[in-house]
Amino acid sequence: MYKHMPMNREETKRVKLIIEYDGSNYHGFQVQKNAHTIQAELEKAIIRLTGEKVSLIAAGRTDAGVHALGQVVAFDTASRIPPERWKYALNSVLPFDIRVRESTYVDRDFHPRFHAQSKIYHYIIYRQEKGAVFYRRYAWVNTDPLDIEEMKRAAGYIIGTHDFRSFCSSGSPVKNFTRTVKRLEITDRFPFLLLKIEADGFLYNMVRIITGTLAEIGKGDYPAQAMKDILKARDRKRAGATAPPQGLYLIEVKY
Amino acid sequence: MYKHMPMNREETKRVKLIIEYDGSNYHGFQVQKNAHTIQAELEKAIIRLTGEKVSLIAAGRTDAGVHALGQVVAFDTASRIPPERWKYALNSVLPFDIRVRESTYVDRDFHPRFHAQSKIYHYIIYRQEKGAVFYRRYAWVNTDPLDIEEMKRAAGYIIGTHDFRSFCSSGSPVKNFTRTVKRLEITDRFPFLLLKIEADGFLYNMVRIITGTLAEIGKGDYPAQAMKDILKARDRKRAGATAPPQGLYLIEVKY
Structure with a gap:
């Protein structure tokens, strides 16, 4: 031993x-x-x-x-x-x-976090009452009527290299808030809504805050274009609520 | 009060x-x-x-x-x-x-069980290792290669009015084992295999024993035609193992 x-x-x-x-x-x-x-x-x-x-x-x-x-x-x-x-x-x-x-x-120098080129997360929203008991642990059960096209327009502003401070929960020790979102796809497969996001790195709660903000835009709380101002503000208070953890999946890490 | x-x-x-x-x-x-x-x-x-x-x-x-x-x-x-x-x-x-x-x-005479004309159950088999952690509670994780066509042939013998004693767990108090299976469909949507069964009534563990037997036929343990002999035998020991409860869903009761 x-x-x-x-x-x-x-x-x-x-x-x-x-x-x-x-x-x-x-x-x-x-x-x-x-x-x-x-x-x-x-x-x-x-x-x-x-x-x-x-x-x-x-x-x-x-x-x-x-x-x-x-x-x-x-x-x-x-x-x-x-x-x-x-x-x-x-x-x-x-x-x-x-x-x-x-x-x-x-290789003995391999580091799972530092050597990652990008990570892919999926977020699942379950959009109806029927069957919701089976998704409480595996999705965000959200039965609001959502304007998916508006959400897709808003997602367009997220893609690219930005300072994502508005999408980072407080208490994070990081100093550099700039990340590159390579892909943000929204797929409507009722009763599921699937968000796929790939970035070179993610801030604390970043996917969940982006999802929460997109859901509020989908619901009509503010227009897609507001996403631009939220990004620019670099202020967590400007973005939407943090979506619940149950819908979030770490899908792949690319090296 | x-x-x-x-x-x-x-x-x-x-x-x-x-x-x-x-x-x-x-x-x-x-x-x-x-x-x-x-x-x-x-x-x-x-x-x-x-x-x-x-x-x-x-x-x-x-x-x-x-x-x-x-x-x-x-x-x-x-x-x-x-x-x-x-x-x-x-x-x-x-x-x-x-x-x-x-x-x-x-109506005050309505009885949920006695007045049911038929019930529909679904049974879900999850057929791959990947993602299986999410289906342990909601499906039977079975990664055996299955011959779906052979299973469909075997399912054909189940449809109709039969004495289903071979598909009833012991300890059941019923005396009459005759039931009419109106529908038994097998749908292959990899990684899921979905069984839909409708009958005027079900014996104790009937859907799970039918599913377990079909899975053994799919695996090649015995041919589809054996289903005929299993039914005829009216002997629980002749049918396959009882499939686990996690895959079974009571979908609808028709009146």
Whole structure:
């Protein structure tokens, strides 16, 4: 057993995992004192397999209730488990709402967050009462009549390189609020409304605030063009409410 | 307050509700000692609104983990709540995973189960690993390669009037095992496989045993034609395994 043994960096390898999880029962990704988190479950599973106490790094620290289909995490190990076996070994000890989809060994300098070229998030709105009991954990149940075309026009202002301070929750430690949104697509598949957004990086709650603002525009609270002024204002108070976490999915991290 | 007061039948009205629920967190529909059930939640909500302790009757007593989009229940009340208000009043006190979709007053002889002409159940199979964390509660995650055409052929034998004893779990108190399956459709929408079944009545676990048997045929364990012999045998041991409850939905009750 290597339990809690200090590892010689020369002997370790870096493992990259692509994981999916249902965030419903967790207080988000990142380890917090006395809270049930995805990271804590993964680190517990690794201890069970190898005895190693690792520090796991993730591409995105998703909040409580947020889901993932393509979260990327990395950690170092001295164990001799073949790369593809990590997937099966971890899935045999992980809870059923966290699954490893892929496991590989990567370059020891690989960093899941710093090396990400872009990330893709999806946000799902469920637009009717019927069947809503099945989507409370997996979508934002919003039965307002929405003007989708107006929302698409507003989304157009978001695409590109901007200072997104208006779309960042307070308390964020970042200094640079400039991000590039490469894609923001709105797909109407009633009863679902699907938002797909790709950017080189995201500020804290950025997707949820953009979604909340778009929903208010869809509802007619203000016109699509207001999005331009909201961006320019660089003031969180000018944007709409933060959409709930249940509808948000980290879909893919590109390197 | 009318709490626990014996009701004069002449003064009461019968309420019919159409309800939907996520069965994940319940020990089925029917009240059981020390168990969290849909019926107990509904009766508790009615006591909270009117003080009346009612005996609720349902069209189908769904098992633990089974869901409903169109369950029908009825109960008698002496309260003066207008029919359409029952929906809003109950939804204001019910947990979020049980919702009333419609409320009406009906003839006092209306019986949700005895008067049902037919019921429609759907069963959902989720056929891939990717995204499976989101369907553990709402589908049967089954990644076996399935021969859908063979399953459709086997389904053909089920349609019609038969003695369905082979598709009834033991312990059922019924004496007459003859039922008429009006419709059994299999729709392939990868990653979903959807079974829609309509019958004048269902034996205990009938849909789940039919689904389990069809899945074994799809997997190639035995040919479609075996379904004929399984039916004829009138022996539960001849049919396939009972598919898990999570994939089953009571969709509609027709009167």
